[in-house]
Amino acid sequence: MMNWKLEEEGYDVDKIATNGNKFLVGNGYLGIRGTLQEYGREEFPAINLAGIYDRVGDAWREPLNAPNGLYTYIELNGTEYRLPQISPTNHHVALDYRHGIFHRETTWETPVGKVTVKAERFASLKDKHLIAMKYIVSSEGEGVLRLVTGIDGDVWDINGPHYDYILPQVEQGILKEIGVTHESGDQVCVCEAAVEDFPMEIKISDEGRKLLRVITIQAKAGISYTIYKYISVYTSKDRADFKELALELVQKAQTEGYATVKRLHTEEWEKKWKVSEVVIEGDDAALEGLNYSIYHLHCIAPRHTSYLSIAARGLSGQTYKGAVFWDTEMFMLDFFLHTEPTVAKTLLKYRVDTLEGARKKARSYGFDGAFYAWESQEGGFDACSDYNVTDVFTGRPMRTYFKDKQIHISSAVVYGIMRYVDYTGDCVILSEGGAKVILECAAFYYDLLVKKVHADHYELHDVIGPDEYHERVNNNAYTNRMAKYTFDSAIRVIGLIDKLDQATAEKLKDQYDLSRLYSRYSDAAAKLYIPQPDEKGIIEQFDGYRNLEDVSLQELRGRLLHEKEYWGGAYGIATHTKIIKQADVVTMLNLFSSDYRKEILLNNWEYYEKRTEHGSSLSACMYAMLACKCGMPERAYSLFLKSATEDIRGEGKQWAGLVYIGGTHPAASGGAYMTAVEGFAGIHHEKGVLTADPKLPAHWTHFTCKVIYRGDLYHVNITQDKTEITKLGRA
Numbered sequence: 001m002m003n004w005k006l007e008e009e010g011y012d013v014d015k016i017a018t019n020g021n022k023f024l025v026g027n028g029y030l031g032i033r034g035t036l037q038e039y040g041r042e043e044f045p046a047i048n049l050a051g052i053y054d055r056v057g058d059a060w061r062e063p064l065n066a067p068n069g070l071y072t073y074i075e076l077n078g079t080e081y082r083l084p085q086i087s088p089t090n091h092h093v094a095l096d097y098r099h100g101i102f103h104r105e106t107t108w109e110t111p112v113g114k115v116t117v118k119a120e121r122f123a124s125l126k127d128k129h130l131i132a133m134k135y136i137v138s139s140e141g142e143g144v145l146r147l148v149t150g151i152d153g154d155v156w157d158i159n160g161p162h163y164d165y166i167l168p169q170v171e172q173g174i175l176k177e178i179g180v181t182h183e184s185g186d187q188v189c190v191c192e193a194a195v196e197d198f199p200m201e202i203k204i205s206d207e208g209r210k211l212l213r214v215i216t217i218q219a220k221a222g223i224s225y226t227i228y229k230y231i232s233v234y235t236s237k238d239r240a241d242f243k244e245l246a247l248e249l250v251q252k253a254q255t256e257g258y259a260t261v262k263r264l265h266t267e268e269w270e271k272k273w274k275v276s277e278v279v280i281e282g283d284d285a286a287l288e289g290l291n292y293s294i295y296h297l298h299c300i301a302p303r304h305t306s307y308l309s310i311a312a313r314g315l316s317g318q319t320y321k322g323a324v325f326w327d328t329e330m331f332m333l334d335f336f337l338h339t340e341p342t343v344a345k346t347l348l349k350y351r352v353d354t355l356e357g358a359r360k361k362a363r364s365y366g367f368d369g370a371f372y373a374w375e376s377q378e379g380g381f382d383a384c385s386d387y388n389v390t391d392v393f394t395g396r397p398m399r400t401y402f403k404d405k406q407i408h409i410s411s412a413v414v415y416g417i418m419r420y421v422d423y424t425g426d427c428v429i430l431s432e433g434g435a436k437v438i439l440e441c442a443a444f445y446y447d448l449l450v451k452k453v454h455a456d457h458y459e460l461h462d463v464i465g466p467d468e469y470h471e472r473v474n475n476n477a478y479t480n481r482m483a484k485y486t487f488d489s490a491i492r493v494i495g496l497i498d499k500l501d502q503a504t505a506e507k508l509k510d511q512y513d514l515s516r517l518y519s520r521y522s523d524a525a526a527k528l529y530i531p532q533p534d535e536k537g538i539i540e541q542f543d544g545y546r547n548l549e550d551v552s553l554q555e556l557r558g559r560l561l562h563e564k565e566y567w568g569g570a571y572g573i574a575t576h577t578k579i580i581k582q583a584d585v586v587t588m589l590n591l592f593s594s595d596y597r598k599e600i601l602l603n604n605w606e607y608y609e610k611r612t613e614h615g616s617s618l619s620a621c622m623y624a625m626l627a628c629k630c631g632m633p634e635r636a637y638s639l640f641l642k643s644a645t646e647d648i649r650g651e652g653k654q655w656a657g658l659v660y661i662g663g664t665h666p667a668a669s670g671g672a673y674m675t676a677v678e679g680f681a682g683i684h685h686e687k688g689v690l691t692a693d694p695k696l697p698a699h700w701t702h703f704t705c706k707v708i709y710r711g712d713l714y715h716v717n718i719t720q721d722k723t724e725i726t727k728l729g730r731a
């Protein structure tokens with residue numbers, strides 16, 4: 001039985017950053033790090049916003065953190081009791097991940113006895129702009145209790161400060177801070193209403209960045225004092241009347257009251273679990289890890305828009321610049337396809353909408369077509385810097401080529417669109433711009449083809465595959481195969497052209513010489529060199545890989561001179577060896593397993609797994625899924641668990657060189673979901689029929705889940721001896 005609770009006893013300063021990720025709550029519009037109410041910027045609190053960015057000087061452009069309307073601390077008889085400054089006698093935090101509610105309870109010893117703070121908060125799933133908090137203080141002794149609460153505009157930023165100025169205002173008893181951004185003058189408006197009848201004064205501190213209420217109470221022994229706070233967040237990108245809306249929202253919440261706001265929020269969560277909960281009997285660790293992963297995917301789903309995607313670190317902060325990577329299409333998309341196809345479509349619409357950015361990027365390198373941003377922000381702007389890693393020895397930025405050479409990103413976009421079309425059976429996305437995206441991505445790869453004078457095949461040179469440690473290689477098997485997939489998809493789209501809406505079909509026919517493209521892409525698909533298994537059945541990851549030093553992971557680790565040293569690039573310790581960062585050939589085999597004999601899948605799994613650092617959270621699930629396809633669920637299991645518990649364990653890499661890369665890992669969460677549902681349960685579709693070919697680990701006695709397929713909701717029920725799929729009706 002699962003209790004849907006993640007808990008931690010005791011206070012540990014070293015866990016401030018990881019707990020911020022682990023105990024996150026969110027609703028797709030914003031994510032609130034699992035930090036404590038009294039934390040200031042040094043402890044990385046953040047109300048991280050989706051899809052709004054800012055850049056200061058030459059530093060990296062990154063998403064905004066809203067002024068922190070949760071900010072609260074207490075003072076008893078003149079002493080502030082707050083963490084981490086004053087050690088507590090007891091401290092407990094918990095996340096109810098069925099309903100996205102964060103709890104904390106902390107007790108400090110004071111000269112008049114113990115004082116305890118209990119609080120809970122959530123980012124409303126009912127109204128994406130609303131946050132609510134209940135905060136209770138009780139003291140064993142009498143004294144003057146001051147509860148200081150309000151909005152802290154002195155927010156944590158990695159490359160800030162992003163607000164050139166903050167406008168503090170008080171309107172009808174409601175506190176309001178408006179932060180005005182540096183780059184484009186966007187505004188973020190936070191309103192805060194605190195409900196209680198105690199005497200209070202309002203003060204502004206920190207050069208206008210903190211707007212606070214100081215509530216003074218003559219505390220009586222053993223009595224609890226409670227305040228309820230409602231916080232709204234709107235930005236100038238949402239609506240022209242965002243400030244009025246922000247004010248009205250907290251007023252409405254005040255009128256409804258905390259119990260109602262909380263009930264509406266939890267009801268929304270229950271609706272989500274009705275479709276997406278996965279039940280595993282016989283394995284509580286898997287059950288909890290998997291549903292916790294699903295929780296994180298719900299927290300970051302951009303349900304409130306039709307134009308946003310999901311950042312690689314979700315809404316856990318500014319790491320990786322809040323940018324969208326291939327993680328979304330290749331690792332997260334399937335969860336939404338199976339449980340909330342409208343969100344899946346939104347993720348892909350983001351790529352359609354950013355096609356112009358991708359075309360611009362291709363042109364900037366002198367290529368045709370669409371070269372999608374490696375780290376995509378709004379408009380498809382590539383936020384990836386030329387120097388994405390800092391050398392720990394010299395402190396100097398290192399030239400990396402992720403942005404320039406990870407050309408496989410465009411094929412991930414194509415893969416996402418075609419997967420959506422095939423799974424949902426809905427081609428409308430092709431009419432809505434998807435077809436054009438695919439044609440433009442094919443044009444990009446076509447322009448990159450290399451043909452040696454006497455050869456009769458094409459190659460792709462100077463690329464970086466998923467294994468980022470080996471830069472600028474030729475004929476990366478994954479990249480070449482995905483480019484072929486793109487050509488095949490373009491050919492399919494051309495074949496489907498008359499099935500698209502008439503206006504789109506006409507427009508595409510006017511814009512492109514489709515019969516010429518058909519023959520070009522057919523030729524390219526047929527002649528693009530795809531590295532084949534050698535005499536031992538091994539597919540070489542890229543030209544020359546087999547000549548690299550074959551060293552064990554353990555030995556390579558022994559060569560590190562610094563724990564944060566970067567393993568790849570020009571001088572990395574892995575660069576001249578066969579050790580790879582993450583699944584590469586195995587990712588390709590997982591996607592195209594039906595092209596290969598099982599023996600080939602197995603040989604490559606064995607060969608590459610021992611040479612893989614799993615230095616990216618994207619790696620383990622690809623090995624797990626291929627292990628399932630090879631009929632090895634027991635070997636898949638630990639890799640699955642690694643993905644499912646990535647953010648519970650919080651042990652993932654926090655640094656790439658000197659760059660902080662901590663945060664949540666939604667790609668691992670999505671990978672855990674895919675492994676459970678498509679790998680262990682073997683759920684897939686064949687000729688329009690949903691089917692399952694399970695390979696449950698031996699200790700899983702029962703597996704059930706629901707999936708949406710082509711508009712219908714199905715219940716899948718699997719034990720070690722039987723599999724049942726029941727259609728429940730329209731989703």
Ligand code: IFM
Binds near residue numbers: 325327
């Ligand atoms: O997209 C990944 C990449 O494959 C490995 N480094 C981290 C990125 C973001 O998750």
